[in-house]
Amino acid sequence: MSVLVAGTVGIDNIRTADGVHRDGLLGGSxxxxxxxxxxxxxxxxxAVVGDDFPTAHxxxxxxxxxxxxxxxxxxxxxxxxxxxxxxxxMNSRETLETHINVLTEFAPALGGSQREPAVTVLANMxxxxxxxxxxxxxxxxxxxxxxxxxxxNIARDDLLExxxxxxxxxxxxxxxxxxxxxxNLVTAGRRILEHGPSVVVVKKGEHGALVFGRGGKFHSAxxxxxxxxxxxxxxxxxxxxxxxxxxxxxxxxxxxxGFAEVCRAVAHxxxxxxxxxxxxxxxxxxxxxAEEVAAxxxxxxxxxxx
Amino acid sequence: MSVLVAGTVGIDNIRTADGVHRDGLLGGSxxxxxxxxxxxxxxxxxAVVGDDFPTAHxxxxxxxxxxxxxxxxxxxxxxxxxxxxxxxxMNSRETLETHINVLTEFAPALGGSQREPAVTVLANMxxxxxxxxxxxxxxxxxxxxxxxxxxxNIARDDLLExxxxxxxxxxxxxxxxxxxxxxNLVTAGRRILEHGPSVVVVKKGEHGALVFGRGGKFHSAxxxxxxxxxxxxxxxxxxxxxxxxxxxxxxxxxxxxGFAEVCRAVAHxxxxxxxxxxxxxxxxxxxxxAEEVAAxxxxxxxxxxx
Numbered sequence: 001m002s003v004l005v006a007g008t009v010g011i012d013n014i015r016t017a018d019g020v021h022r023d024g025l026l027g028g029s030x031x032x033x034x035x036x037x038x039x040x041x042x043x044x045x046x047a048v049v050g051d052d053f054p055t056a057h058x059x060x061x062x063x064x065x066x067x068x069x070x071x072x073x074x075x076x077x078x079x080x081x082x083x084x085x086x087x088x089x090m091n092s093r094e095t096l097e098t099h100i101n102v103l104t105e106f107a108p109a110l111g112g113s114q115r116e117p118a119v120t121v122l123a124n125m126x127x128x129x130x131x132x133x134x135x136x137x138x139x140x141x142x143x144x145x146x147x148x149x150x151x152x153n154i155a156r157d158d159l160l161e162x163x164x165x166x167x168x169x170x171x172x173x174x175x176x177x178x179x180x181x182x183x184n185l186v187t188a189g190r191r192i193l194e195h196g197p198s199v200v201v202v203k204k205g206e207h208g209a210l211v212f213g214r215g216g217k218f219h220s221a222x223x224x225x226x227x228x229x230x231x232x233x234x235x236x237x238x239x240x241x242x243x244x245x246x247x248x249x250x251x252x253x254x255x256x257x258g259f260a261e262v263c264r265a266v267a268h269x270x271x272x273x274x275x276x277x278x279x280x281x282x283x284x285x286x287x288x289x290a291e292e293v294a295a296x297x298x299x300x301x302x303x304x305x306x
Numbered sequence: 307m308s309v310l311v312a313g314t315v316g317i318d319n320i321r322t323a324d325g326v327h328r329d330g331l332l333g334g335s336x337x338x339x340x341x342x343x344x345x346x347x348x349x350x351x352x353a354v355v356g357d358d359f360p361t362a363h364x365x366x367x368x369x370x371x372x373x374x375x376x377x378x379x380x381x382x383x384x385x386x387x388x389x390x391x392x393x394x395x396m397n398s399r400e401t402l403e404t405h406i407n408v409l410t411e412f413a414p415a416l417g418g419s420q421r422e423p424a425v426t427v428l429a430n431m432x433x434x435x436x437x438x439x440x441x442x443x444x445x446x447x448x449x450x451x452x453x454x455x456x457x458x459n460i461a462r463d464d465l466l467e468x469x470x471x472x473x474x475x476x477x478x479x480x481x482x483x484x485x486x487x488x489x490n491l492v493t494a495g496r497r498i499l500e501h502g503p504s505v506v507v508v509k510k511g512e513h514g515a516l517v518f519g520r521g522g523k524f525h526s527a528x529x530x531x532x533x534x535x536x537x538x539x540x541x542x543x544x545x546x547x548x549x550x551x552x553x554x555x556x557x558x559x560x561x562x563x564g565f566a567e568v569c570r571a572v573a574h575x576x577x578x579x580x581x582x583x584x585x586x587x588x589x590x591x592x593x594x595x596a597e598e599v600a601a602x603x604x605x606x607x608x609x610x611x612x
Contacts, residue, residue: 089489183395185512186531206491207513210531220514220528220609225492303526304610 001252003244004114005034006046006133007123007146007237008103009053009071010080014231014280015096017088022231025281026057027082029123029146032234033241035285036272037121038064039293040245041252044114046070046133048106050077060286070114077102090229091205103129110136117141118251121244122166123237124148127158134165142247142257144168146240152179163195168262170240172203185210186218199262201243203236209266213259221266222304224274224296231280235273238285242272271296307558309550310420311340312352312439313429313452313543314409315359315377316386320537320586321402323394328537331587332363333388335429335452338540339547341591342578343427344370345599346551347558350420352376352439354412356383366592376420383408396535397511409435416442423447424557427550428472429543430454433464440471448553448563450474452546458485469501474568476546478509491516492524505568507549509542515572519565527572528610530580530602537586541579544591548578577602 007030013023030047037043043066051073061068078101086093106129115138122130122145130145143166151159152175163169169192171179176188185202189212192200200212208223246268250261271293278284313336319329336353343349349372357379367374384407392399412435421444428436428451436451449472457465458481469475475498477485482494491508495518498506508516514529552574556567577599584590 089483177395184533184535186533204513207510208526208528218531218609220531222514222526222528222610225516225524225526227490227492229490303524304528 001118001248002042002044002113003037003119003121003248004044004046004070004110004117004137005030005037005121005123005241005244006108006130007033007121007125008080009045009047009049010082011053011057012233012281013081013083013097014233015083015085016231017086017090022280024054026060027233027281028080029125029234029237031282032237032276032285033121033123033244034061034066035064035282036238036241036269036276037245037248038066039242039272039288039290040268041119041248043067043245044070044117046108046110046114048072048074048102050074050079050102053079060282063286070108070110072107072109074102074105077105084233086232090232106132108133108136119144119244119248121240122146122162123240127151127155127162130162131158142167142251144170144240144244144247146170146236147175149175149178160195163192163197166197167257168199168201169197170201170203170236170243172205172236176202199259201262201266203239205232205235209270211259211263211266213262217259219259219263219266221263221270222300224270224300224303226274226277229277232277233280234282235276238276239269239273241269243269267300268297271300307424307554308348308350308419309343309425309427309554310350310352310376310416310423310443311336311343311427311429311547311550312414312436313339313427313431314386315351315353315355316388317359317363318539318587319387319389319403320539321389321391322537323392323396328586330360332366333539333587334386335431335543337588338543338582338591339427339429339550340367340372341370341588342544342547342575342582343551343554344372345548345578345594345596346574347425347554349373349551350376350423352414352416352420354378354380354408356380356385356408359385366588369592376414376416378413378415380408380411383411390539392538396538412438414439414442425450425550425554427546428452428468429546433457433461433468436468437464448473448557450476450546450550450553452476452542453481455481455484466501469498469503472503473563474505474507475503476507476509476542476549478511478542482508505565507568507572509545511538511541515576517565517569517572519568523565525565525569525572527569527576528606530576530606530609532580532583535583538583539586540588541582544582545575545579547575549575573606574603577606
């Protein structure tokens with residue numbers, strides 16, 4: 001009943017509005033998602049790095065018990081690098097540099113237990129690479145995918161193929177509007193359902209998330225109010241991983257992965273995303289205890305139920 | 307156990323992004339708040355109009371059983387007029403014209419039962435005018451106030467005096483950030499509490515509302531997902547009125563007006579605000595039944611509780 005997390009593993013340089021520069025940080029969509037999922041489930045990481053990837057970064061996966069057998073290293077290759085700058089309100093950011101480097105050589109070769117995960121997470125990467133992962137899995141179980149504005153713009157056909165093959169699609173509010181060309185978020189969320197997934201989660205950052213299911217099912221999930229926001233990089237990926245881990249755990253406990261289970265898993269993703277924002281890179285997630293996760297999950301529940 | 311609603315009554319001209327122009331509409335902060343409150347309580351309206359104010363508009367108050375004894379008419383005066391245009395996403399708007407006209411002559415003269423309301427609503431108007439109303443009330447009961455960016459910028463001292471004298475302050479997200487010069491909404495909400503109110507509600511439009519109480523109390527309230535958004539004008543005022551009406555009703559039923567009661571009342575305000583957005587002016591609110599309100603309130607509860 002493991003979670004397979006495929007996506008990018010990279011090295012980030014972050015600039016924040018208050019002038020802080022942090023370089024050489026562990027980043028990437030699969031990094032955040034895998035570490036977040038590891039609080040609820042055994043995790044197999046599937047990604048590609050160059051041989052410049054620091055051992056110290058690798059140790060962060062090991063410390064969380066994450067299997068890196070599926071982490072391909074390209075000899076002589078350079079790891080994916082991204083530099084981003086946050087604006088004053090921390091809700092918007094600008095990409096200053098992207099070097100995709102070895103991402104072009106992503107060639108997953110899954111074996112053994114990796115091929116039958118309970119939950120497959122296709123974290124943000126080229127939709128064509130997400131399809132490569134799906135093609136390697138014998139029994140797909142429950143599949144969750146994320147994407148980004150870039151792929152909506154330049155790889156829409158591949159993304160539509162991904163949508164036809166996943167159970168749950170997670171997208172942020174601006175991407176949902178862009179993808180559907182529909183300003184109303186509720187209409188946009190419902191439209192995305194028509195492309196294949198049985199559940200769509202629209203993330204709204206600090207405003208929480210909306211969950212759309214077939215037959216008009218709808219749920220509004222509160223965000224955890226992060227007062228000390230240090231770096232939101234990876235929050236969406238941590239949300240995705242936390243959500244997937246919780247789904248795998250619900251399956252282990254005999255539950256399904258229907259609308260209600262996804263909604264409960266969204267709350268768990270919200271908790272992991274909130275911790276993630278409290279530090280640079282995976283610093284907070286890597287230092288997090290299961291007790292802290294449980295306490296914040298209880299606190300979050302108390303915010304929305306009277 | 308009535309609700310006194312003081313604020314503006316005016317005539318609006320609205321332009322929406324899809325090219326619709328609607329002129330001569332009944333508008334104003336007290337208009338929306340009074341009609342919304344009337345679903346839960348007897349309402350006294352306190353405002354000023356000119357003798358150009360159409361009888362048809364007056365009838366909308368009568369139809370909801372709202373007392374207009376406190377609606378002052380200035381002979382030869384012109385009613386407050388506002389023209390606004392909505393941008394594509396309906397979340398942002400521009401004021402094209404404002405003619406305050408008789409608002410400068412606002413001189414409330416409350417008598418009898420108007421002087422002892424269970425809940426006083428100081429809907430958006432000049433803070434100096436809000437203070438005039440407070441000065442006329444014998445026993446203030448519970449006082450709720452709203453404001454806007456204009457008063458934060460040009461009448462901050464008066465607004466601070468209002469804050470010292472109210473129990474609940476309702477503010478939207480951008481105004482909360484502007485007022486406190488603090489980008490983090492949670493920090494901003496907590497800062498406003500320090501100015502006097504025992505509860506602060508930060509409205510986030512389609513993203514719901516945050517409720518802050520003394521001692522770190524916090525609640526996140528979901529918005530109702532309005533799929534057919536026609537005109538959001540007055541949504542914040544309808545929210546305010548719905549909230550105040552529900553507080554008065556809770557008092558009638560023997561409850562208090564503490565943090566938990568305000569949170570429940572916020573849900574009621576959310577329901578009225580959502581209906582308000584489905585039409586121009588008060589068209590939807592004026593045609594609304596108590597059964598529709600109850601049904602949507604139940605639906606909203608189901609969205610946030612699993």
